[in-house]
Amino acid sequence: MIGFIERWIVVVIFIGGWELASRSGFIDVFLLSRPSSIANRIYDWALSGELAMHTWTTVQEAVAGFCIGATIGVMTGLWCGLNRHASSALVPIMTVFNALPKLAFAPLLVAWLGFGMESKIALSSLVVFVFVFFGVFSGIRNGDKVIVANAQVLGGRGWPMFRHVFLPSAIGWIMASLRLSIAYAFAAAVIAEYLGSGRGLGFLIVYNKEMLDMTGVFSGLVVVTAIVGGLDIMLRRVTAITAPFNGGGRVERAT
Amino acid sequence: MSEGIIGGRAPVIQGWSKYTERAAPLLIVIALIILWDASTRFGWVNPRSISNPAAVASLVWEWLVSGFIFRHFGITLFEVAVGYVLGTLFGMFLAFMFHLFPVVERVLQTPVALLNAIPRTILAPFMVLLFGFGVLPKILLVVLVVFIITLMNLIAGLREVDPAVVNNARVMGGSRADLIRYVYTPASLVWIVTAMRISVGHAFTAAIVCELVGSQEGLGWIIATGQTALKADWVMAGLFYASVIVVAIDRFVLSPLERKGAHWRVF
Numbered sequence: 304m305i306g307f308i309e310r311w312i313v314v315v316i317f318i319g320g321w322e323l324a325s326r327s328g329f330i331d332v333f334l335l336s337r338p339s340s341i342a343n344r345i346y347d348w349a350l351s352g353e354l355a356m357h358t359w360t361t362v363q364e365a366v367a368g369f370c371i372g373a374t375i376g377v378m379t380g381l382w383c384g385l386n387r388h389a390s391s392a393l394v395p396i397m398t399v400f401n402a403l404p405k406l407a408f409a410p411l412l413v414a415w416l417g418f419g420m421e422s423k424i425a426l427s428s429l430v431v432f433v434f435v436f437f438g439v440f441s442g443i444r445n446g447d448k449v450i451v452a453n454a455q456v457l458g459g460r461g462w463p464m465f466r467h468v469f470l471p472s473a474i475g476w477i478m479a480s481l482r483l484s485i486a487y488a489f490a491a492a493v494i495a496e497y498l499g500s501g502r503g504l505g506f507l508i509v510y511n512k513e514m515l516d517m518t519g520v521f522s523g524l525v526v527v528t529a530i531v532g533g534l535d536i537m538l539r540r541v542t543a544i545t546a547p548f549n550g551g552g553r554v555e556r557a558t
Numbered sequence: 559m560s561e562g563i564i565g566g567r568a569p570v571i572q573g574w575s576k577y578t579e580r581a582a583p584l585l586i587v588i589a590l591i592i593l594w595d596a597s598t599r600f601g602w603v604n605p606r607s608i609s610n611p612a613a614v615a616s617l618v619w620e621w622l623v624s625g626f627i628f629r630h631f632g633i634t635l636f637e638v639a640v641g642y643v644l645g646t647l648f649g650m651f652l653a654f655m656f657h658l659f660p661v662v663e664r665v666l667q668t669p670v671a672l673l674n675a676i677p678r679t680i681l682a683p684f685m686v687l688l689f690g691f692g693v694l695p696k697i698l699l700v701v702l703v704v705f706i707i708t709l710m711n712l713i714a715g716l717r718e719v720d721p722a723v724v725n726n727a728r729v730m731g732g733s734r735a736d737l738i739r740y741v742y743t744p745a746s747l748v749w750i751v752t753a754m755r756i757s758v759g760h761a762f763t764a765a766i767v768c769e770l771v772g773s774q775e776g777l778g779w780i781i782a783t784g785q786t787a788l789k790a791d792w793v794m795a796g797l798f799y800a801s802v803i804v805v806a807i808d809r810f811v812l813s814p815l816e817r818k819g820a821h822w823r824v825f
Binding site for chain 1: 579582583586587603607608661664665666667668669672675676677679680681682683684686687688759762763766767770771772777778781782784785788790793794797800801804805808809
């Protein structure tokens with residue numbers, strides 16, 4: 304119980320203090336809104352169906368972007384991890400690509416693919432692709448060299464080699480990169496919506512910004528944060544299932 | 559498919575000389591540029607949306623010669639530099655507080671975990687609405703982004719410090735200040751450098767995204783102006799400069815620093 308209080312006390316004081324300060328006129332409600340108005344606004348959006356519509360749009364974009372980016376990322380990551388020609392040709396490009404400010408490419412994609420969902424999906428999948436690529440590639444490359452060498456000496460090659468040596472050592476990295484990239488997928492979708500869209504949570508936020516409505520901006524941000532945070536907690540549980548595989552390399556070495 | 563995996567770098571690959579290996583990425587990039595040119599020339603893609611290589615190259619050159627780019631370059635660099643330094647220092651400070659005073663960790667872990675879970679760059683419109691179109695909202699967003707990365711990395715780093723060293727220092731009469739000065743700081747240097755390397759890209763992204771959402775100058779402003787004025791060459795040239803600066807800093811400043819930092823790993 305004490306632990307619980309300790310953990311949440313700052314958050315409670317922050318929100319309570321914010322509410323009190325705005326009610327007593329200590330801070331400007333126009334500029335900083337107040338927690339109760341934000342909760343009210345989200346409730347109103349939920350009742351009018353606006354919330355569901357915008358959320359659904361953004362979720363579709365982020366999930367589509369995530370699926371496309373993750374699929375390409377896993378495939379090219381495996382390819383580069385397992386094939387030396389592919390890695391020498393692609394990894395230098397990917398390293399530069401990784402350093403680029405990818406979210407800044409949103410205006411380009413919006414100009415290219417339009418104000419619809421395509422540009423958001425494209426940015427989302429781009430960001431996820433690069434992130435997952437390096438997760439998978441490092442996972443394969445950082446496998447225990449001794450085990451790989453032993454398996455090769457014992458005649459390991461092809462599918463069995465992949466199934467029993469590379470995959471067990473890489474699965475932890477792959478799962479971690481997939482889990483972390485879902486937040487990037489949402490961020491990319493929302494930022495692409497900022498730069499040009501007709502619906503979605505990013506549109507909702509930027510629309511309220513143009514209206515100088517801070518309550519609306521806060522409410523939109525709270526919704527996005529809640530979705531991303533909720534997904535993160537859920538995926539932590541799911542990826543924990545693969546945890547037994549993570550120590551595979553070390554266990555085999557000990558025997 | 560399994561050949562060449564062991565031993566890190568095989569000196570010679572069957573059928574591929576060292577030069578082919580060097581040239582392959584370059585050839586791919588050239589092929590992509592040709593593809594870009596061809597796609598606009600043959601009308602596969604509307605040239606008004608992605609411009610063409612020649613137009614972008616000439617615009618990049620023109621901005622460089624006229625000095626137009628330097629002002630915007632300078633603004634973005636200023637925002638990132640100030641935010642980056644403040645963010646790193648603040649992250650370091652908080653990480654040391656976390657480590658030295660368990661009560662700080664117990665009380666602040668939830669807010670930090672919440673901040674860590676959300677994508678910080680989406681806060682750009684909020685920052686702009688609250689702090690206006692100047693450099694302040696960009697700096698603050700960069701501070702926020704960098705501070706979390708530094709904090710998370712450094713907390714992990716401080717946990718890795720060998721307890722035997724800490725205990726020895728204590729036994730020899732080291733005070734808390736001595737521990738910070740002679741044990742924790744040198745031990746965590748390598749983690750700070752790693753965090754700095756990770757956060758530089760995020761810092762630029764945050765500054766540019768914030769400029770895209772609302773600004774009057776800076777690289778993001780160039781890109782946003784190009785978008786609203788439907789000038790695709792502006793968008794492309796702006797992205798080019800934004801990419802060049804980030805890649806250059808990563809390549810020529812932080813990578814060497816990190817490699818050097820590996821030797822600083824004292825214990």
